[in-house]
Amino acid sequence: MKKFIIISGIDGSGKTTIINELTKALEVEGKTTKYIWMRFNHYSVKVMNMLARMLRLSVKVHNAFGDVWEHRLYKSRLFCKLYIWCSYFDNKLARSKALKLDADYIICDRWVNDTLIDLGAECRINNILDGKWYVKFQSILPHQSYQFVIIRNKKDILDCRVENTTNPDFPYRFALYERLLQKQEINTIDNSGTIEDSVHQILNIITK
Template sequence: MNKPQNICLLGVDGSGKTALATAYLKRLNKTGEPAVHVWSRYRNYLSKPFLGVMRLTGHNRKEMIDGVKIGFHDFSENRFIAYSFLMFQWLDQVIDIVYRFRRRRGNIVCDRCVIDTLVDLCVDTGMDGYIFGRYGKSLITLMPKGTVYFIVNRNKSLVFNSRPDVRADKNYDRRIKLYSRAAKIFGLIFLDNDGSIEYSIEQIVKQVD
């Protein structure tokens, strides 16, 4: 039975990605197909100094919303800042893909990946068309061949009940729409996670077998 080397679980916070990744890893290990768990988000290798400067200018800040501290990147009003951030993030993603994916052998179960970063960047800069165009495609083509991407979907009320902090994200609904748009552009698979973990895992197995 041939399985793709890489399974990537994507989606908004609280959708259940980490729980599914852990369960799927256990399944692979039981069937004699060991895999590694990779978490890939906020990889600011080269962006960190830039974000430090943006903190001084107020474009990178944290706010308390309903008792939850939320970080915001307000780069959409200044194209120079937006393009600069995208340049640094592109380089950061290349480094991350090479280090965490390309150099590895065997099965990888990924909890978030470059597509989650693309969604974050759309929220940060408002440059959706550019990011989901040549910019994003140039990064996704660097991922290992055979990678299968699942957008983990969960009912909003279930998300908010399990993760009250997610309510504080004023961009939650926009993120949902961005993931739907990414699915159409990049051919991603929606994974229903409103039921049991076992049910969701079986959906993954059916897709990759």
């Protein structure tokens, strides 16, 4: 039976490097793997993003990556409610993409938990991990899913992704990830050491 590895973490935590090394480690052990990036499975949210720009709930700013759009969805509670429903619908549709992949391990990058934290930060909903939406988004995950959150020293994260220093959503995201670590179903991976150590932490859990 295939297993799903759900990797989450704030930008700069080291997710991509860990995923690459985890894939190599599993394949050395003779396991087949497939990787899927789940963040931008936008269907109905595409329309909502267009509306956000028209309503000036998204603004273009300049950071280290150039000109980018930043959400200010919290300015409209009604829009936030609709946006969350659309995000839930889109994530549920995206589930079929992951289920269609055939391998021993399906590595899903930025799915469900990352979406929830994006929504919590952009809509300024500090308790989004404590209510019905957390339960609903968790129900999207397939059976045999292992959820991991990559953590790292805050200074190292800011040094790695300098655009976080000017992103107004960063403090909200950072606080929500810390709260996510308190969930029983979440496995915390400390990436303050070597990448090999972080990968070893994941292997110890999924190969029990």
